[in-house]
Amino acid sequence: MAKTLKLLSGEVMPIVGLGTWKSKPGEVENAVKTAIDNNYKLIDCAYAYGNEEEVGRALKEKFQSGLKRQEVFITSKLWNTRHHKEDVIPSLKESLTNLNVDYLDLFLIHWPTAFKQGRENFPKDDEGNLIYDKVCHLETWKQMEECVKLGLTKSIGVSNFNSKQIQNILDNCSIKPANLQIEIHAYFGQKKLVDFCHKNGITVTAYSPLGSPDRPWAGTREEPILLKDPVIEKLGQKYSKTPGQILLKWLAQRNIAVIPKSVTPSRIQQNLNIFDFTISDEDVKIIDSIDKNYRYIAPVVEVNGKIEFRDGKAPDFPFYEEF
Ligand SMILES: NC(=O)C1=CN([C@@H]2O[C@H](COP(=O)(O)OP(=O)(O)OC[C@H]3O[C@@H](n4cnc5c(N)ncnc54)[C@H](OP(=O)(O)O)[C@@H]3O)[C@@H](O)[C@H]2O)C=CC1
Numbered sequence: 001m002a003k004t005l006k007l008l009s010g011e012v013m014p015i016v017g018l019g020t021w022k023s024k025p026g027e028v029e030n031a032v033k034t035a036i037d038n039n040y041k042l043i044d045c046a047y048a049y050g051n052e053e054e055v056g057r058a059l060k061e062k063f064q065s066g067l068k069r070q071e072v073f074i075t076s077k078l079w080n081t082r083h084h085k086e087d088v089i090p091s092l093k094e095s096l097t098n099l100n101v102d103y104l105d106l107f108l109i110h111w112p113t114a115f116k117q118g119r120e121n122f123p124k125d126d127e128g129n130l131i132y133d134k135v136c137h138l139e140t141w142k143q144m145e146e147c148v149k150l151g152l153t154k155s156i157g158v159s160n161f162n163s164k165q166i167q168n169i170l171d172n173c174s175i176k177p178a179n180l181q182i183e184i185h186a187y188f189g190q191k192k193l194v195d196f197c198h199k200n201g202i203t204v205t206a207y208s209p210l211g212s213p214d215r216p217w218a219g220t221r222e223e224p225i226l227l228k229d230p231v232i233e234k235l236g237q238k239y240s241k242t243p244g245q246i247l248l249k250w251l252a253q254r255n256i257a258v259i260p261k262s263v264t265p266s267r268i269q270q271n272l273n274i275f276d277f278t279i280s281d282e283d284v285k286i287i288d289s290i291d292k293n294y295r296y297i298a299p300v301v302e303v304n305g306k307i308e309f310r311d312g313k314a315p316d317f318p319f320y321e322e323f
């Protein structure tokens with residue numbers, strides 16, 4: 001099985017990387033160092049995670065002790081408050097400073113929805129409601145393209161966009177998106193959106209591939225626990241692998257990159273150790289069959305007894321389309 005994906009930009013992206021959302025400042029530096037020591041070649045970051053500086057400290061130390069910049073693939077993301085054209089390049093430059101590098105490998109628009117412009121990551125009105133904005137995706141994308149032309153990033157892409165939003169960019173761009181980062185795991189296989197991307201030459205990265213058990217709102221309502229699914233546990237025993245490794249391998253075998261987050265050295269090691277076995281076609285089908293079309297990363301609220309997306313009325317909200 002390939003350990004890398006070829007991007008439309010001509011660049012090569014590792015198929016396994018380290019996620020950094022929720023990794024606390026005191027922990028993320030060690031997590032990144034442990035990952036690099038264990039041969040990770042991809043670190044997934046975002047301005048909004050608030051920990052890029054600590055990731056940058058780990059990278060700086062590793063560069064000083066011999067790691068070459070081209071040996072590590074670094075992704076970061078443009079936050080929702082920075083979609084206006086004048087904000088895109090400065091925002092990328094801010095991430096470069098934080099991360100102690102002079103270019104990114106991949107820069108993604110984090111979400112299709114824009115928030116009110118400014119330094120507040122989650123701008124809210126007096127009643128505590130998020131303040132949205134409407135910025136044309138093509139305005140933002142043009143500046144993403146400028147980032148490539150200026151050598152600030154090798155590749156560009158999007159995250160959390162649906163197929164219609166991606167098609168709009170494809171129809172109006174000079175540089176196509178190289179990657180889509182979305183939630184995908186065995187309870188939320190996203191087959192149609194993955195097929196759409198692959199047909200268009202766009203590589204796909206699965207976020208929350210383990211079901212994001214430490215998502216901030218976990219436990220606020222009853223939700224299925226992916227890592228404890230009996231089918232996955234049983235296959236773990238069959239292949240002498242952990243449930244996490246089965247979940248990651250199932251994705252990688254579909255040519256989908258995975259970015260599991262961990263700050264635990266033993267898990268960081270085990271999450272990369274998925275290249276010495278193959279899940280049989282029969283077992284792949286068994287994993288396919290546990291799909292529940294279940295999203296973990298879209299907090300919901302109950303309105304008049306009905307479950308709705310919390311941000312469902314936001315402009316450009318992506319998740320009402322079929323895919
Ligand atoms: N573009 C976007 O909008 C989004 C991007 N992302 C990106 O994707 C990354 C991964 O997604 P995330 O939501 O963090 O969730 P994951 O599915 O990666 O789950 C992370 C959790 O699983 C635990 N864990 C890690 N490895 C194992 C293992 N082998 N066995 C059991 N438990 C394990 C971690 O614990 P511990 O750390 O304690 O070891 C942590 O609690 C993010 O960190 C971020 O980089 C995520 C969400 C949205």
Ligand SMILES: CC(=O)C(C)=O
Pocket residue numbers: 021046110297
């Ligand atoms: C983790 C993340 O990237 C979110 C929720 O946007």
